[in-house]
Amino acid sequence: MSTLLDILLRLTLWILLAPLLPGIINQVKAWVAGRRGPPVLQLYYDLSRLWRKSVVMSTLASPGFVAGPAVAWVALVGAAILLPIGPFGGGLSFKGDVILLVYLLAVARFCTTWAAMETGSAFEGMGAAREVSYAVLTEAALITAILALSVESGSVALDRMLALSAGTGAVLLAAGLFAVLLAENCRVPFDDPNTHLELTMIHEVMVLDHSGPPLAVILHGAALKLLLFAVLLSEAVLPMGRMSPLAATAALVGAVGAVTIGVGLVESLLARFAFRRVPLLLTIAFLLCLFALLLAWKGGPA
Template identity: 70%
Template sequence: MFIYIDILLRLALWLLLAPLLPGVINKVKAWVGGRQGPPVLQLYYDLARLWRKGVVVSTLASPGFIIAPAIAWTAVVAAALLLPLAGAGAALSFDGDVLLLVYLLALARFCTAWGAMETGSAFEGMGAAREVSFAVLAEIGIITAVLTLVVQSGSIALSSMFEPLPGPGAALLAVGLFIILLAENCRVPFDDPNTHLELTMIHEVMVLDHSGPPLAMILHGAAVKLMLFSVFLAQAVLPLSELPLLISLAALAGSVLLITVAVGLVESLTARLAFKRVPLLLTIGFLFCLFPLILTWMGDL
């Protein structure tokens, strides 16, 4: 009984808190730009509005056009539920669940690409091609970070593998994971969530034809994914699980907020990269994850 309440509580936490993050990012951007900016809760309003709206479906699209966003959203939320939350631990944990997390994100990616290919639009095909190609490099980076944690902790279950590295290793890993976070969540400098030029986008261009509740699911799923990566990054770098329950949760929330603010600052202060340079930055992200791996592996040499 307890476990069901636990899972429901976590589910509610993820679903309700996630849309806050894009709001914070936008607020930071507005603040840096000296503007008032939209309210922090803007995404909630948007989601509520989209959820009630009708849907425009392309004449070319199959039922998969509606099904794909639902699968992608469920997969992302399921992946989020696998993550432990600092001192609270994970609701469900077994050896190798970290692979389930990685592949659930892959499932979401496949479905998003599927939904994009449904419409037969050249723009959306372009976005899908970019998404699945760049994700190869991002996934290599993620698995390298996971390897680092596995080597450090000697465990292959998410609930016990967040044992932060000592010294410079943690800093390197933080930078690497942050780069991957930006790439996987399609933030500047990889992608511009605000632009209206289809040719310069990855994720936004894939969802160009979606509307109504499916679009709401896509937007909400993106917010959950951002939070998922922030929580992962925070726990991989900071020794949160050793603190008492409430303090550790507060520390986790604080660090997620910090990461969000950092994303907003990066977004305000840098320009989007040329597409040819995206693989270079992702490779750098991968290297930032690789060096801590080598450091941990070699131990004290």
């Protein structure tokens, strides 16, 4: 019973906090540009409005067009539940849960791209093709990062892997995971969440045809994924297990905030890369994770 309650609490926390991050990013961007910007809670308003709106669906779309976003959202929530929250540990920790997390993200990708292919539009096909292609490199980088953490901690369970810091390779791992975060969440320099030119995007172009409640679910899922990656990155770098619960909570909140602000700054200061250069950048992210793995290999507890 207490496990169920624990999971419900985590669920509420993740679901409620996730839409905050895009708001903070937009605030940072507005601040750098010298604008006033939308309120931090803008996404909450958007979601509640979209939830009440009616839906226009392509004549070609099957029920999978609506089921896709729903299943993707469940997969992302599942992945978030698996992730330990600082001093409170994991909700469902078991050996190998980290692999399940990676593959739950893949489930979300399968469903999102499936829904994109429903409409028979070339634009959405392009977005889906880019999403699944770049994912090959991000997934390889992510697994390499996980290997580094696993070598460092001598464990394949998330709560032990993330309790320690990433050791000597922490800086490399942080840089690699930050690039993976940007790519997986379709932020600049991989993608531009602001443009509405259908040709230039990955994520936005896949959801062109979605509207109303399904779009709300997609946007919330995207926010959740961003929060998930920010927490993962923070916990991989910070030695959570060595701090007092209060300090760890504060450190986690601070780190997630710092990552979010970092995303905002990158978005303000960099332009989106040409698509040709995206694989190059992702390969660099992979190499960073690889060197972190090698450092962990050399220096970890033998």
